[in-house]
Amino acid sequence: MVLAKAPVAGRVKTRLTPPFRPEEAAALAEAALVDTLAAVLAAPARRRVLVLDGVPGDWLPAGIDVVPQSDGGLDERLAAAFGACAGPAVLIGMDTPQVTPELLAPALAPDAWRGCDAWFGPAVDGGFWALGLAAPDPALLRGVPMSVPETGAVQRRRLTDAGLAVRDLPRLRDVDTAYDAELVAARAPDTRFAAALGRLTGAGVR
Template identity: 45%
Template sequence: MKSFRPSPVAATLLVLAKAPIAGLAKTRLTPPLSPHEAAQVAAVSLLDTLESMSRSPVAHHIVAFTGELAEAECADEVARALTDFEVIAQRGASFGERLANAHADAARYGLPVLQIGMDTPQIGPEVLTWAARELVLRGDALLGPADDGGWWALGLPAPQAARTLVDVPMSTDRTGELTRDAMQCCDLRVRALPHYNDVDTFADALQVARASGGRFAHLIQQLHNALLAHR
């Protein structure tokens, strides 16, 4: 007897990612980490995120990527992981422009788009699949608040509202609030997803590691033990 497999959720899962290059990735982790170690943290966070995405049964999986992968930490492992995804180039000067353009590119399949970042490796495929299904069933925008006032996920039923992200200040303690306001100005009802912390500082990394498993939790434990040993 053939096993039953449910149809994939009729949505596109999108992640914005950049090459985890020492000196360019996760710079707020230095100190206490070295630039090389901070880039390793970024790499394993991306790898865990990609694994959760690949295990989420949605119709399309897209990575909007920037940076020279050949110069990155864990370059070979990241390159292998990316073969399971449709990879597109990020376009735009500011982060807001790159967000807006990535949503427009991902929406070419005519499906709602759930976009996440690479800084929440604790979020597994169950949460991503549930959020994608909510986006499809309800037709509202979805916003996943982060502890620092930003957001870890944005779900849009159509890409037009993403253009307003160009004018939203990013990486501030009001980014989430202002993003919600921008979506509401586009006549979208905005529903909140669960609250999660993302990784900006080493204290964040320790907290996220306690809530996750996989490569990220293992590396953070190693780095934390090494820091304690050198005190």
């Protein structure tokens, strides 16, 4: 699953404005989302789902099912996404365009759930970019404080306190600020995101 907002100016990547204009931030968000969906399409999975806040656009590739996000805070929306799953599921966001099938591979391998109940992908900012659950339980996410420096630590502790065996994925940087965008693009120069950022910064950031 990919949890995302439709890349509409003024509604996505608002922390990129400034230095970018809202339509430029939306262009970066669209590139990040397209990169993320491409990685998901190339990864082994029985079903690929975009849990979307908004309306799909021509950026949506074939092979991705779309379901609407629920209402509520981020913890409620994450919980609802997992609550709709009947079996093992892995969820990522749209903020890590550097994600690749190789990074996701451990949580999607045939033996991914052998001796493992959850996969956790920590983020540099203290949050998390990926979460996988062998037996999706919305209660594992509800009430976790989101978008704060301790989000990841609280979420991971929620898993271990529930007696789950947790394995970690590599730590990645979310794109929240212009500084994040530069670092991520430098680490993943062949992505659509890096190309979009290059077009904007090459023309001069206002």
